[in-house]
Amino acid sequence: MSIFTILENRKKILGMNERQLIYVRRYNKTRAVQIADDKILTKKILNASEIPTPKLLAVISNFKQLEEFDFNVLPASFVVKPVKGLEGGGVEIFYNRDENGNWIRADKSRVSQEQLKQYIKDILDGRYSLAQQPDQAMFEERVKIHKAFRYYVYKGTPDVRIIVFNHIPTMSYIRLPTKESEGKANLIKGALGLGIDMATGITTSGIHGKSGEIEYIPGTKLSISGLKIPYWNKILEYAIKVQQVTNLNFAAIDFLIDRDLGPLIVELNARPGLSIQLANKDGLRWRLRKTRGIKVKSVEKGIRLAKDMFGGEIEEEIENISGKEVIGIYENVKLYGKNMQEIEAKAKIDTGADSTSIDKQLALNLGFKEILDAMEAKNIPDNLPREESLKLIHDLSQELLPKYPDLIDIIYVKSSHGSSLRPYVKISIKIKDTLFETSVTVFDRSHLVYPIIVGRKSLTKFLVDPSKTR
Numbered sequence: 001m002s003i004f005t006i007l008e009n010r011k012k013i014l015g016m017n018e019r020q021l022i023y024v025r026r027y028n029k030t031r032a033v034q035i036a037d038d039k040i041l042t043k044k045i046l047n048a049s050e051i052p053t054p055k056l057l058a059v060i061s062n063f064k065q066l067e068e069f070d071f072n073v074l075p076a077s078f079v080v081k082p083v084k085g086l087e088g089g090g091v092e093i094f095y096n097r098d099e100n101g102n103w104i105r106a107d108k109s110r111v112s113q114e115q116l117k118q119y120i121k122d123i124l125d126g127r128y129s130l131a132q133q134p135d136q137a138m139f140e141e142r143v144k145i146h147k148a149f150r151y152y153v154y155k156g157t158p159d160v161r162i163i164v165f166n167h168i169p170t171m172s173y174i175r176l177p178t179k180e181s182e183g184k185a186n187l188i189k190g191a192l193g194l195g196i197d198m199a200t201g202i203t204t205s206g207i208h209g210k211s212g213e214i215e216y217i218p219g220t221k222l223s224i225s226g227l228k229i230p231y232w233n234k235i236l237e238y239a240i241k242v243q244q245v246t247n248l249n250f251a252a253i254d255f256l257i258d259r260d261l262g263p264l265i266v267e268l269n270a271r272p273g274l275s276i277q278l279a280n281k282d283g284l285r286w287r288l289r290k291t292r293g294i295k296v297k298s299v300e301k302g303i304r305l306a307k308d309m310f311g312g313e314i315e316e317e318i319e320n321i322s323g324k325e326v327i328g329i330y331e332n333v334k335l336y337g338k339n340m341q342e343i344e345a346k347a348k349i350d351t352g353a354d355s356t357s358i359d360k361q362l363a364l365n366l367g368f369k370e371i372l373d374a375m376e377a378k379n380i381p382d383n384l385p386r387e388e389s390l391k392l393i394h395d396l397s398q399e400l401l402p403k404y405p406d407l408i409d410i411i412y413v414k415s416s417h418g419s420s421l422r423p424y425v426k427i428s429i430k431i432k433d434t435l436f437e438t439s440v441t442v443f444d445r446s447h448l449v450y451p452i453i454v455g456r457k458s459l460t461k462f463l464v465d466p467s468k469t470r
Contacts, residue, residue, distance in 0.1 A: 023165065031247070032248040035268065037084055039267060040056070042268050049245045053266065054266060058074070060136065076103075079092070079093050079142050080092050083138050093184065095155070140266075142157075146230055151220070151456075157185070160256075160257065163251070163272055164240065168305050169302070172196040187275050192208055205279065205281050229257075230262075233303065234263055235255055236302075252272035253265060254268075324461055326462070329350075332344060335366060343365055345451050346452070347452035347454050348450040349459070350454065353455035356439070362452070363442040368423075374400055374404065375400075386414075390412060408439055410424065413443070424440070424441055424442075425442065
C-alpha cells in the first residue's frame, strides 16, 4: 500500500470521526437515534405523519413465532430484512415463487421454506444487527421499479439517499442494483452510486462499488450523467419532514420510488458513510458547515436553500460534462427525407418508447410514397396474431425489400393502439443544433396529438429532462 493511499484513508477516517463527534453526537438525541435504528418504529412514526413507507406484511419477533408462522400468507414477491440491520445488511428480495413452493431470488436461485426459516433464525440471533444484539425479522411489500430506471438496473429497485442537516438537504446519490450486486442497491456487493445535483435532481458523476469511477452504466452505452430522478421535489420535501417528526437532525434518509406510489422511505440512518461523497466527487464537511445555524422556518425554505446552496449544475454545465444536449419532453424538430426537403413539426420525446414513429402524412411529404402505396396495396389488417404477423413479415420482406432500397425493414409493433405491421425507413432529424440520421416506423398518427414520437434508440446524443416542457 502506497503512502498516498495510507494518507488518503487516514483523511477519510478522520473525516468520518469528525462527523461522528461533531454532528451525530451533538445533533442527534438518543431517542432520535433509537427511531432511526428500529425500522418498525421508523415506519410507525412516519406513517402517523402521513409520510409513506413500503407496506409492512408481517413481523417475527422470536423463535416461537417463527415456528408458528404461516409462510403461505406471504405473497410470491416480498422483501425480508432485520429490523435493526445496518446499511442494507441481511436484506433478501424475492421476486416470485415456483411450482414447488420455493421463493426465487434475482439470480434465479431458489430458497425453500426451511432455508428461509434458517435465514430468519440468523436475523433473530442478531447476525445483521447493531452490536450483534437479538433482532426481529420484518416482511415488506416489494416496491415496483419506476419506468425511469428500467434500463439502468438489474432486477432490483434503486434507492435514493438524501443527507439532511438542519432541515436542509445537503447531498444526495442514487444506488443502482447490478447483476454483480444480486439485484440489491448495495455498493459493497457491486452496485453503482451516482451523485445527484441538488437543484435539478439529475445525476452528474458516479462510482462502481468495486472498481471506482465510471462514465457509463456497465454493459451499456448509457451515460451515468443526465438521469433525471422522478418526484425530486417530493423527495426533498419528505426528507425535511422526516427530520421534523423524528428530531434526527443529522441523517441519511433512503427512498425507493414505486412506479405507482411514488417515493417511499425505507430507512433512516444516523451514521451515514463516505460513499455518497465519492459518488458526488465532493466533500460533505463544507456543506454541513455552510448549513449550520441557518433558521429554516418551513419545508419550502429548506428545499429552496438546498437548491440554491448545493445545486448549480445548470443545463450548460451538464452538457459540458456529458457532451450531450439537454432537451425537454416536447421539442420542435426538423425532418429531412429522400430529397432532403425540410419539414418542421412538434415531437414528443418519449424515453419509454423503443423506436421513433412518424405520421404517415409526414412520410409521404418526405418522399416515401412508393413504399407506403406498396404496403397499402397488400391490405394488411391490424391486430393480427403475433405468429401470423411474423410469417407475413417474412413474406413481405422477401418481396418488397429488394424493390425499395429505402425500405429498411417491416416490423411488428404492439402498442396501446393495438398491433400492426409498419414500414421502417431512414430519415434525418434535427433537434436543437444536433442533426443525426435515424430509423423510424411509419404509422397513421392523424388521430393523435403529436405527429412524431422520438424514441430511445434515437436519443443517444441527448439528455432528457422531463421537467422541461418547452
